[in-house]
Amino acid sequence: MPLATRRSDVEPLPEHPDFLWRTPEPRKSYDVVIVGGGGHGLATAHYLARNHGITNVAVLEKGWLAGGNMARNTTLIRSNYLWDESAAIYEHALKLWEGLEEDLGYPILFSQRGVLNLAHTEQDVRDSVRRVEANRLNGIDAEWLGPDEVAEICPIVNVSADIRYPVHGATHQPRAGIAKHDYVAWGLARRADEAGIDLIQDCEVVGFRTDGDRVTGVRTTRGDIACGTVALCAAGHTSVLLDMLGVPAPLQSHPLQALVSELLEPVHPTIVMSNAVHVYVSQAHKGELVMGAGVDSYTGYGQRGAFHIIERQMAAAVELFPVFARAHLLRTWGGIVDVTPDASPIVGHTPYSNVYLNCGWGTGGFKATPGIGWCLADTVANGRPHEFVAPFALDRFTTGALVDEHGAAAVAH
Incomplete structure (x- = not known):
């Protein structure tokens, strides 16, 4: 049954510059x-x-x-999903993100700096190219880049051919970005x-x-x-x-943790993700590196997570970004995600x-x-x-x- 109601008994907002919203008592x-x-x-x-x-x-x-x-969360915004159904809802969201600051009349610091999803194996390359073509069919901005093109967009990524996980290329969605959650x-x-x-x-x-x-x-x-x-x-x-x-x-609920580094000069111009090395890294507006990885394997409602996950994602980040080897960990946190x-x-x-x-x-x-x-x-x-x-x-x-x-x-x- 369609709903169409509007309240007319709302308390007026007090005239105070620091007031954000009312704190009403629940109605019946x-x-x-x-x-x-x-x-x-x-x-x-x-x-x-x-x-x-x-x-x-x-x-x-x-x-x-x-x-x-x-x-x-770690504030990443993108719509480069494989299947039509997923691409539709995430692209709808991304289009709304692009006008959300004006809609809300409030700054959200939406920064469309793009996202690189790295490929490290021949199978990664095949899967990545498939996703690029699927994205294009759905009208989503996507392109395949070779290692040299990856280095042009993000010079601090290690694209050397003689490392454990060489970068064979990456998908790139230029409209992706971050916002201040x-x-x-x-x-x-x-x-x-x-x-x-x-x-x-x-x-x-x-x-x-x-x-x-x-x-x-x-x-x-x-x-x-x-x-x-x-x-x-x-x-x-x-x-x-x-x-x-x-x-x-x-549904299963799992802890999902992430971390930030100390404040750094602007050195990381985009978002880089890697499924094989299992980390993603962006740089926040203030300068911290924001890093995340996968969910903890066990189920639970804790908001802390396990130390070995932190250790692995930091090792993965240094694998991709040797320049971060001496960066200091500032803090970690966890959320509770529901997985299907x-x-x-x-x-x-x-x-x-x-x-x-x-x-x-x-x-x-x-x-x-x-x-x-x-x-x-x-x-x-x-x-x-x-x-x-x-x-x-x-x-x-x-x-x-x-x-x-x-x-x-x-x-x-």
Whole structure:
């Protein structure tokens, strides 16, 4: 059933230059309750208001807004995925990224510096060229570069032929880049709040009230909240919420960690990724090197991760960038990512007619932020999946219509 409601009882914003958003008490009921106050939840709230005029909405966050994976990712944005279904949603997101600062009226420091995905073996080359051609068929900017061309774009990459993992070339997406994750969250939160949406922090969901195939309310640590529609956007903790509803889903939660170096002069002009050496490296706006690798192999909800992963990704980075051998590690952190068997998200209906699911983004959630917010808001508002998320329905794991993006997600990004 399409939704079309706007709140008229919103508290006015106080006139204070440092004020970001209101801190309202939960109301007794809302037309839409979004569980999860990270990037995806905030983006969904923003586009519900912006695109559909739906503002009787609450975003529930058990901690502080954007304090989970949104604050713990490595900010890479790209759309060079292999399959048509993945390319469509990520390219939609990238196009929104390109206008997001103007849309939000807030700086997000979106820097389109490009991404290089290195190839180190003959099979890497074949797979990479295949992806370039697939990207071009989908209208996505992509090109294949030889080692000398790689060195022209990023002179500090070691392209010597006599090393353990010689660089045979790379795919290149010039429109890819990075953004300041905190600023993105703050911009989305400000716009949602200005529209009258309630952003409720320190509000953990502990259960649901149901009536047949509908959820009628959400039980929280700050009281029960009645709802017309529920959207689950809780990333690594989605399986915990689904257990409360008795809905099985093929999800595993893993720690994903990354690290930054001390501040350095600008030396790294782009983003470099390598599945074979298993690391990716960019340089943040302030000057830190931002490095990541794959998820820890064990499942869990810890936000720290294992030391051997840090050791391996630093060794891999020095393999590709000898110039960084004496750089000092400044800090590390971990997030909790939710991974599906085909490394693609789950978006759409659940067995409950008024509950929508958005999860399983694994290591690619940040780059999808505006795209999934747009599409999930459209799905909730119109009661049917947006065309870009329709292929990612939960039932694909019983029909067999998988979207296998393991090649794109072999290294966290």
